[in-house]
Amino acid sequence: MTAPEINPRRSFLRPFQKHVFELVQQGQSVILQAPTGAGKTRAALAPFVDNLAQQGNKLPLTCRYAVPMRVLANQFYREHYDLATRIDREAPTRLEHMYRELGLPPIAIQTGEQADDPQFESILTFCTIDQLLASFLVVPYGLGTRKANLNVGAIAGSYLVLDEFHLYPLLGEGKSVFCADDGYFLLFSAQTAGRVARGGNCDC
Secondary structure, eight states: OOOOOSOTTSTTSOHHHHHHHHHHHTTOEEEEEOOTTSOHHHHHHHHHHHHHHTTOSSSOSOEEEEESSHHHHHHHHHHHTTHHHHHHHHSSOOHHHHHHHTTOOSEEEESSSOBSOTTOOSSEEEEEHHHHHHHHTTOOTTOOTTTHHHHHHHHHTSEEEEETGGGSOBOGGGOBTTOOSSSOEEEEESSOOTTSOOOSSEEO
């Protein structure tokens, strides 16, 4: 799997990736089912990366990318740890410098094993679903109650990607705990999306 290019509008995007890109640019949330290795991660990150490089305001300026297992979070972090540097190299941005000045990693990982971004402050955070869910429910790991509400805002105001969502906990009638009616979210899976309710502002 390769990291997304800085200019995702180039012709190398596959048709379904271009479709996801266009939908997200239009303010739509997306549920995507595609085989393993088809390029779901690139489809998810291409609109976000483009918005950062263009210094745009169509999307949130932070992304939380959740996966069900630590091994996936570690894999994606290894593949994208230098993303801010690559954006700065090709676009008029200073993401790396800005975040280093704040004492924060621009690209981070948040798992029980490696908790580099407990308050979800980085540009792009790869995390396990338990870390994301705990923060969303105002009980973040490793933070006191006085700071717990900050994590809710950090997630609610982010570009949210839920990968392999068929492995996540479900509520009654097959509705995912994160299928909100507002905000940006992308649900990606190699298996069927049929169990997830298709409500809200979402293109399936």
